[in-house]
Amino acid sequence: MRRPGASSLLLHAALVATSLISLTPLGWMAAAAFMQPGEANALPPHLLPHDPTLQNFVALFTRLDMARAFLNSAVITVLATVLSVFVNAMAGYAFAKLPFPGRDRLFRRLASALVVPAQVGMLPLFLLLRELGLVNTYAGVLVPYLASIFGIFLVRQYALGVSDDLLDAARVDGAGEFRIFAVIVLPVIRPILATLAAFTFLSAWNDFMWPLIILSDGHMATLPVALASLVGEHVQDTELMMAGSMLTILPALVVFLIFQRFFVRGITAGSVKG
Amino acid sequence: MRAALWFLAPALLLLLVFFFLPVVAGLLLGLTDFDIYAIGSPGNARFVGLENYARLLTNDVFWRSLANTLFFVALGGPLSVAVSLGAAMLVDAKLTRLRPLFRTIYFAPVVTTLVSVAIIWRYLYHPRYGLLNHVLGLVGAGPIDWLGDPHWAMPAIVLLAVWKNFGYNMLIFVAGLQAVPAELYEAAAIDGAGSWQRFRHITLPGLAPTFLFVGVTTMIGYFQVFAEPYVMTQGGPLGSTRSVVLFMYEEGFRWWRIGTASATAVVLLLITLAGALLQFRLQKERT
Numbered sequence: 001m002r003r004p005g006a007s008s009l010l011l012h013a014a015l016v017a018t019s020l021i022s023l024t025p026l027g028w029m030a031a032a033a034f035m036q037p038g039e040a041n042a043l044p045p046h047l048l049p050h051d052p053t054l055q056n057f058v059a060l061f062t063r064l065d066m067a068r069a070f071l072n073s074a075v076i077t078v079l080a081t082v083l084s085v086f087v088n089a090m091a092g093y094a095f096a097k098l099p100f101p102g103r104d105r106l107f108r109r110l111a112s113a114l115v116v117p118a119q120v121g122m123l124p125l126f127l128l129l130r131e132l133g134l135v136n137t138y139a140g141v142l143v144p145y146l147a148s149i150f151g152i153f154l155v156r157q158y159a160l161g162v163s164d165d166l167l168d169a170a171r172v173d174g175a176g177e178f179r180i181f182a183v184i185v186l187p188v189i190r191p192i193l194a195t196l197a198a199f200t201f202l203s204a205w206n207d208f209m210w211p212l213i214i215l216s217d218g219h220m221a222t223l224p225v226a227l228a229s230l231v232g233e234h235v236q237d238t239e240l241m242m243a244g245s246m247l248t249i250l251p252a253l254v255v256f257l258i259f260q261r262f263f264v265r266g267i268t269a270g271s272v273k274g
Numbered sequence: 275m276r277a278a279l280w281f282l283a284p285a286l287l288l289l290l291v292f293f294f295l296p297v298v299a300g301l302l303l304g305l306t307d308f309d310i311y312a313i314g315s316p317g318n319a320r321f322v323g324l325e326n327y328a329r330l331l332t333n334d335v336f337w338r339s340l341a342n343t344l345f346f347v348a349l350g351g352p353l354s355v356a357v358s359l360g361a362a363m364l365v366d367a368k369l370t371r372l373r374p375l376f377r378t379i380y381f382a383p384v385v386t387t388l389v390s391v392a393i394i395w396r397y398l399y400h401p402r403y404g405l406l407n408h409v410l411g412l413v414g415a416g417p418i419d420w421l422g423d424p425h426w427a428m429p430a431i432v433l434l435a436v437w438k439n440f441g442y443n444m445l446i447f448v449a450g451l452q453a454v455p456a457e458l459y460e461a462a463a464i465d466g467a468g469s470w471q472r473f474r475h476i477t478l479p480g481l482a483p484t485f486l487f488v489g490v491t492t493m494i495g496y497f498q499v500f501a502e503p504y505v506m507t508q509g510g511p512l513g514s515t516r517s518v519v520l521f522m523y524e525e526g527f528r529w530w531r532i533g534t535a536s537a538t539a540v541v542l543l544l545i546t547l548a549g550a551l552l553q554f555r556l557q558k559e560r561t
Binding site for chain 2: 025
């Protein structure tokens with residue numbers, strides 16, 4: 001048998017090697033984003049910029065309208081996050097704590113629709129929004145993000161733990177249901193709302209196929225859509241594309257690092273639903 | 275109760291109009307010859323029964339897309355699950371220091387934007403300047419024309435998918451590992467079981483429900499692969515990376531053959547339902 005010291009060394013070597021694999025593509029992106037034009041194609045490859053420059057980022061914002069794409073992404077993501085937290089929190093709470101005939105059956109029906117891939121309804125949804133005049137609008141891209149079965153599910157599971165005595169006491173005191181929800185329930189279920197917000201933020205920010213379909217006008221494009229069309233014209237400009245990739249990835253990474261705790265909870269909660 | 279209605283109304287209405295209605299409409303559109311002429315005036319669309327499905331069955335591009343997707347799922351699914359389990363065991367090992375740091379690092383690719391990492395990997399895969407071929411060259415292998423060779427393009431996309439996704443299932447495996455009772459390991463150690471025997475007879479059976487969940491959700495997710503081939507190869511070379519969803523996108527939004535595209539979406543739905551049913555059955559068997 002190996003001594004503990006040797007196993008520990010081996011274990012940590014494996015941990016570090018895996019970390020390098022996870023981080024190298026992102027690290028190379030960050031380095032190349034600050035390289036001079038052509039430097040990312042040097043042989044042997046440069047791992048760090050020899051003469052760092054901001055010109056790639058300047059080009060993105062001045063020549064290439066990425067500021068507008070960034071703004072589009074930010075507005076859509078923030079609206080999606082705020083609105084979906086409200087919509088799903090109310091529904092999840094009702095499914096947990098406001099009894100009515102057939103409620104649990106309705107919830108089970110809804111939960112079983114979780115397996116339906118979003119792509120199945122995308123074409124008709126596009127045609128519907130086209131009829132409503134919502135193609136190339138923020139509202140059009142937002143509507144499918146607002147209510148989410150997974151979000152309702154997350155909130156319901158958490159809200160089941162809210163004490164009925166607390167709610168009944170407030171009802172005896174004459175508080176209305178909306179007041180109870182706003183004043184008593186929301187503060188109690190805040191952790192799961194943070195989870196939901198983190199999930200919605202990241203999925204809206206990173207989403208590609210839906211904005212690609214509904215935001216065909218270049219001025220309305222989100223960052224991923226703008227980036228995918230930029231790579232068509234500027235595939236030779238490695239450094240520029242890496243700056244654009246970094247601009248897109250960085251906000252997602254920062255939000256993840258801040259909300260990590262809540263994010264992990266959502267993933268493990270989702271996995272035990274079985 | 276009246277209040278419940280008000281609480282549920284926004285979510286249910288949104289889901290009804292913007293999710294359930296489109297899904298049902300998709301089933302119906304798949305039975306019509308809805309195309310670019312019908313978009314202006316829907317009256318031009320005719321009911322054609324199962325003709326779209328019959329045509330899909332004789333469409334080589336569709337079959338190729340389905341085969342490509344199955345290859346992606348069959349190679350990427352097990353590989354992702356295996357790497358996730360390996361990473362989970364590394365992170366969860368008793369001797370591991372700085373556990374939260376490693377967990378965060380492995381999870382970071384999961385939250386990155388798929389389009390961006392697809393672009394990054396496109397450069398990493400560059401046959402001449404790419405970092406990957408450079409590393410291969412250091413050990414005397416390669417170079418490989420990753421995205422230009424029809425035999426390598428799909429494996430290259432699998433590699434990117436595994437890199438990006440393994441952290442997600444890793445978290446679920448860590449939760450599963452922590453649910454395996456520690457006494458079992460202690461008892462086995464007293465009985466003189468080696469580490470492989472403990473892995474084989476305690477860890478793996480203990481993780482069976484986790485495997486089921488992770489395996490099926492990963493495969494369902496992988497059937498929907500779209501952005502990677504869209505950004506990295508546009509389905510090429512020689513159609514070797516065109517996925518079912520990319521085929522659907524091209525039929526629907528490039529050629530406006532909405533009928534064919536809707537029928538393709540229904541095929542995707544049926545495959546997904548079959549996967550979910552499999553999970554349900556296997557889970558029932560266990561209990």
